Amino acid sequence: MRLSSRQIELQDSYSEIQDYYESEGWSDGLPIVPATEDLVVKMIEPSGLSPDIELGVIQPSNKIVTVEKVAINSVMAGCKPQYFPVVLAAVKAVLKDEFNVGGVQATTGGAACVVVVNGPIRDQIGIHSDAACFGPGFRANATIGRAVRLVIRNLGELIPGVMDKATLSTPGRFSFCFGENESRSPWESRQEELGYSKDTNMVTLLGIRGVYNVFDSSSSGKLALDTLVKSVVTEGFANYYQIGSGAQITLVLSPEHANEIAAEGLSKNDIKEFIFANARMPISRLKEKAHWSNRVWPESIDIDDDDTLVPITTCAEDIVVLVAGGDGRHSAWLAGWGVTRIVSELI
Numbered sequence: 308m309r310l311s312s313r314q315i316e317l318q319d320s321y322s323e324i325q326d327y328y329e330s331e332g333w334s335d336g337l338p339i340v341p342a343t344e345d346l347v348v349k350m351i352e353p354s355g356l357s358p359d360i361e362l363g364v365i366q367p368s369n370k371i372v373t374v375e376k377v378a379i380n381s382v383m384a385g386c387k388p389q390y391f392p393v394v395l396a397a398v399k400a401v402l403k404d405e406f407n408v409g410g411v412q413a414t415t416g417g418a419a420c421v422v423v424v425n426g427p428i429r430d431q432i433g434i435h436s437d438a439a440c441f442g443p444g445f446r447a448n449a450t451i452g453r454a455v456r457l458v459i460r461n462l463g464e465l466i467p468g469v470m471d472k473a474t475l476s477t478p479g480r481f482s483f484c485f486g487e488n489e490s491r492s493p494w495e496s497r498q499e500e501l502g503y504s505k506d507t508n509m510v511t512l513l514g515i516r517g518v519y520n521v522f523d524s525s526s527s528g529k530l531a532l533d534t535l536v537k538s539v540v541t542e543g544f545a546n547y548y549q550i551g552s553g554a555q556i557t558l559v560l561s562p563e564h565a566n567e568i569a570a571e572g573l574s575k576n577d578i579k580e581f582i583f584a585n586a587r588m589p590i591s592r593l594k595e596k597a598h599w600s601n602r603v604w605p606e607s608i609d610i611d612d613d614d615t616l617v618p619i620t621t622c623a624e625d626i627v628v629l630v631a632g633g634d635g636r637h638s639a640w641l642a643g644w645g646v647t648r649i650v651s652e653l654i
Contacts, residue, residue, distance in 0.1 A: 339385075347378050354391055365459070366463065377395060387447075400652040406647055425498045433445065438634065439633065488631045497627075512649065528567030535640070547617050550603070557629060558582065558638065583619070583626060589614055
């Protein structure tokens with residue numbers, strides 16, 4: 308297999324190699340695996356793909372992203388070759404115009420790219436979807452998410468303080484990847500919602516501002532859902548100001564909450580409709596605060612009427628409901644960034 312990337316000779320010194328990557332701006336601050344030719348070839352070979360296949364153009368650098376370039380960053384991130392198809396699919400999703408990666412990753416809001424994995428490949432390669440799935444401890448989750456972010460950083464040239472203008476940023480920019488916990492979900496999985504079979508492997512990419520954990524120990528699933536909804540009816544929650552530009556939101560329900568809600572007869576669509584109908588803010592609580600100067604609203608929103616209720620999205624379909632995590636009564640909102648769309652790609 309012939310690679311086209313420029314090769315650099317360095318002394319066989321762990322410290323020197325790490326220092327070199329850091330000095331060139333290719334590191335996320337954590338130690339990297341040196342992308343030697345043999346490791347890059349081993350990353351690509353099982354896929355049967357040619358290294359020079361072009362996946363698309365990444366913004367804002369306007370660089371062409373190839374299989375080889377993705378493989379290099381996957382090696383650096385510590386991926387195993389069996390993870391590579393997931394990374395490739397995630398990068399393809401990142402490159403879609405509607406995801407708007409240049410905007411998502413350059414914003415002062417410091418949005419993170421989240422990789423959600425569905426289908427049999429999730430268990431086959433060890434992508435964790437149960438207890439502590441948002442956190443550290445799982446190589447597939449950690450390295451797949453990291454590889455996607457390194458592609459964004461190194462090929463998109465979204466370097467903090469240069470093109471990446473995040474005020475605070477987020478730890479989610481090191482890595483954020485998890486699987487939907489399909490085995491513990493009472494509902495159809497993400498890929499089934501989109502019209503595919505349960506055996507279909509898929510990645511979904513979210514651009515999010517943050518993770519808002521909500522605890523609820525109600526005896527009723529509907530009461531828990533009500534708590535979850537009321538937790539986001541608050542000033543400063545940016546989704547309310549940017550629904551006109553396509554802002555979406557994702558609710559990740561823990562298995563306990565999900566099964567209790569389902570036992571009371573609610574489907575995923577029912578949950579979306581409930582959120583859309585009830586997660587609304589009056590103009591009086593939004594006016595002259597937070598993102599007021601950057602508000603993007605449909606014409607149907609009457610800003611002169613303080614009692615006008617602004618929904619958290621423009622429609623129920625812009626709300627995504629997933630099931631993930633382990634035991635415990637914690638669920639979470641993944642608040643969407645304003646100018647991006649949630650995208651999916653088959654693996």
